[in-house]
Amino acid sequence: MADYKEAPLMSRPKTLDANEYFNLSTEKRRAEEERAALRANLKRQYQLQLNNPLRKELVEDPALTRWVYARANPLPHFRPTFKTSLMGALGGVLPLFVLYYIFKTDRNKKERMIKDGTLDRTFSMTY
Amino acid sequence: MRASQSVREQQPVNMAGVGFRRWAQLLSERKGSGIPALFPGARAAAGLAKDGLPGSFPKTPEEKAAAAKKYNMRVEDYEPYPDNGEGFGDYPKLPDKSQQERDPWYQWDHPDLRRNWGEPMHWDFDMYIRNRVDTTPSPVQWSSACKQLFGFIGGALFLLYLGELFPSYHPVGPKQYPYNNLYLEKGGDPEKQPEEEVKNYEI
Numbered sequence A: 001m002a003d004y005k006e007a008p009l010m011s012r013p014k015t016l017d018a019n020e021y022f023n024l025s026t027e028k029r030r031a032e033e034e035r036a037a038l039r040a041n042l043k044r045q046y047q048l049q050l051n052n053p054l055r056k057e058l059v060e061d062p063a064l065t066r067w068v069y070a071r072a073n074p075l076p077h078f079r080p081t082f083k084t085s086l087m088g089a090l091g092g093v094l095p096l097f098v099l100y101y102i103f104k105t106d107r108n109k110k111e112r113m114i115k116d117g118t119l120d121r122t123f124s125m126t127y
Numbered sequence B: 001m002r003a004s005q006s007v008r009e010q011q012p013v014n015m016a017g018v019g020f021r022r023w024a025q026l027l028s029e030r031k032g033s034g035i036p037a038l039f040p041g042a043r044a045a046a047g048l049a050k051d052g053l054p055g056s057f058p059k060t061p062e063e064k065a066a067a068a069k070k071y072n073m074r075v076e077d078y079e080p081y082p083d084n085g086e087g088f089g090d091y092p093k094l095p096d097k098s099q100q101e102r103d104p105w106y107q108w109d110h111p112d113l114r115r116n117w118g119e120p121m122h123w124d125f126d127m128y129i130r131n132r133v134d135t136t137p138s139p140v141q142w143s144s145a146c147k148q149l150f151g152f153i154g155g156a157l158f159l160l161y162l163g164e165l166f167p168s169y170h171p172v173g174p175k176q177y178p179y180n181n182l183y184l185e186k187g188g189d190p191e192k193q194p195e196e197e198v199k200n201y202e203i
Helices: A018-022 A026-050 A062-072 A082-116 B002-010 B020-029 B061-070 B142-165 B178-182
Strands: none
Touching: none
């Protein structure tokens, strides 16, 4: 499995990840310990609130609040650049005109056929 | 009684957890008026201060450190999305891994989401839940899986195409009818005898 190539957008299995076996320097361990300390602190806060017998309300999660707020308010951080203008034009302006053109030509063709009497309306229910 | 009720008013009260009766009690004691007075504590981010919310892209190292602290991450781990005006602000860029990849045996605070309370959420968290997009490694290598699937489908399609080019049927001959090839049914004269007995067989 030395030549294992991971699929695009998918991760490497943990057992094939070199980091698990070779990155055991003191800096990496210190980093892992700091992360564990942060995690433990959050766990402690949550458990204290969860098991508080005098608590009457829901335990609110500030990370969730921040996520919801960030997803709902991208506008203050929006800046019109080349990429964002292109995305706006391709996704918002272009479909409008393209779809109008497609539907209008199709409808005109159908109307032409109806006027000429060539449209097969055997099973038409709205006629 | 008075003292405890005024203390309760100062705490942000989550309306989902408080009963209707208590809400009516609170209302009667509150001094405000108008619609905002009906829902005490229902601010945009009750319990979270204004600077606990996401802000704009951090430019100086101090801003970066403050943002990392706000999101409960190490300063070295914190990496904001690049500042190209796409609306991310200072939200951290977490690795694109689905929740299915996380350890199923660890005691998560929310086991169905495999997430702990207070942990920074990925921007696309609702996409990476276990019911949706999954980034776990495939059991077979991607190239091998592609070759097997498309090889099979391609081979089958090719054979079908060959079948269209070189069709083969059971041998058939023209249909044989009795009674002198249906002489009477086809409008032949009943008086006249047919010219010769039609024999559709060979012995």
